[in-house]
Amino acid sequence: MRLVILEDYDQASEWAAKYICNRIIQFKPSQGRYFTLGLPTGNTPLGCYKKLIEYHKNGDLSFKYVKTFNMDEYVGLPRNHPESYHSYMWNNFFKHIDIDPNNAHILDGNAPDLQAECDAFEKKIEEAGGIDLFVGGM
Numbered sequence: 001m002r003l004v005i006l007e008d009y010d011q012a013s014e015w016a017a018k019y020i021c022n023r024i025i026q027f028k029p030s031q032g033r034y035f036t037l038g039l040p041t042g043n044t045p046l047g048c049y050k051k052l053i054e055y056h057k058n059g060d061l062s063f064k065y066v067k068t069f070n071m072d073e074y075v076g077l078p079r080n081h082p083e084s085y086h087s088y089m090w091n092n093f094f095k096h097i098d099i100d101p102n103n104a105h106i107l108d109g110n111a112p113d114l115q116a117e118c119d120a121f122e123k124k125i126e127e128a129g130g131i132d133l134f135v136g137g138m
Contacts, residue, residue, distance in 0.1 A: 013046075014047075014051050016045075017047075017048045017051030023132070024037075024061060024063075029064075034103070035067070035132050036067045036128045036133075037068045037131070037135065038134030039068050039135055040071055040136055040137035041089065046092060048135070049093040063097045066099060067104075069131065070085060072107065073107040074109050076110065077109055078110065079106075079108070086106045
């Protein structure tokens with residue numbers, strides 16, 4: 001873990017986005033060699049996501065060979081509900097970048113067996129080779 005103290009939210013968001021961007025670029029993802037990113041939801045990462053979208057739109061970053069795994073989802077909230085983390089991620093990040101929807105993994109809070117859902121999610125992370133970079137929020 002690394003602690004970086006910056007003046008304000010905008011600086012922290014930009015620093016985090018640059019760090020993520022550089023890690024993905026240095027990894028040199030390609031077909032069969034995906035960069036795996038763990039992502040949070042909430043207010044903290046919004047500025048970072050906006051910067052990552054900007055880098056993508058400027059042609060500086062592609063998510064074509066990136067897999068993501070979100071850390072949480074509400075139990076019992078439909079995925080299309082505006083407060084679900086599924087909706088949050090699609091509206092605030094995924095629909096603005098070139099990620100393959102099959103590579104954006106979010107837990108199903110409506111799965112009939114939540115333990116089996118979590119176990120399957122963990123297996124997908126293992127199959128992806130683990131998480132290369134996990135972004136936390138506060």
